Amino acid sequence: MHREVTFRAATRDDVPEIVRLLADDPLGATRETPGDLPDAYWKAFDAIEHDPNNTLIVAVIGDAIAGTLQLTYIPGLTYTGGERAQIEGVRVASEQRGHGVGQAMIGWAIDQARARGCRVVQLTTDRQRPDSIRFYQKIGFRPSHMGMKFHLKDA
Numbered sequence: 001m002h003r004e005v006t007f008r009a010a011t012r013d014d015v016p017e018i019v020r021l022l023a024d025d026p027l028g029a030t031r032e033t034p035g036d037l038p039d040a041y042w043k044a045f046d047a048i049e050h051d052p053n054n055t056l057i058v059a060v061i062g063d064a065i066a067g068t069l070q071l072t073y074i075p076g077l078t079y080t081g082g083e084r085a086q087i088e089g090v091r092v093a094s095e096q097r098g099h100g101v102g103q104a105m106i107g108w109a110i111d112q113a114r115a116r117g118c119r120v121v122q123l124t125t126d127r128q129r130p131d132s133i134r135f136y137q138k139i140g141f142r143p144s145h146m147g148m149k150f151h152l153k154d155a
Contacts, residue, residue, distance in 0.1 A: 005104045010056040021091040067092040082119030
């Protein structure tokens with residue numbers, strides 16, 4: 001990594017840049033709407049910001065947003081009533097990929113989960129993202145389960 005990455009909670013002003021990051025890959029381009037943002041993005045941001053079990057962060061280098069992720073804490077009875085942390089919406093700016101930003105973000109999320117006492121950290125990545133799969137496996141994640149989704153708008 002060439003420059004220091006810092007982390008902070010995302011603000012409403014960051015939402016357009018976060019959506020741009022989410023749309024900046026082949027899969028995200030099919031489901032995100034950067035530019036004139038629909039109200040749903042603002043409602044989602046407000047819900048995340050006001051939920052103590054959710055954190056939306058941005059990774060910053062200098063004054064620029066270099067990446068983003070959402071960390072959600074899920075209480076449950078499994079793992080002897082242990083909480084789990086779910087990492088979602090991970091994106092690194094295309095110009096920052098391969099420079100350690102993603103590893104720093106995931107390390108930050110794992111540290112947050114550990115500090116909170118979570119028993120497990122989990123994430124999903126689309127099978128169409130082989131580079132992401134290799135990245136997550138390289139830093140210690142294992143494909144232990146088969147993830148499934150049921151898209152409600154298609155049903």
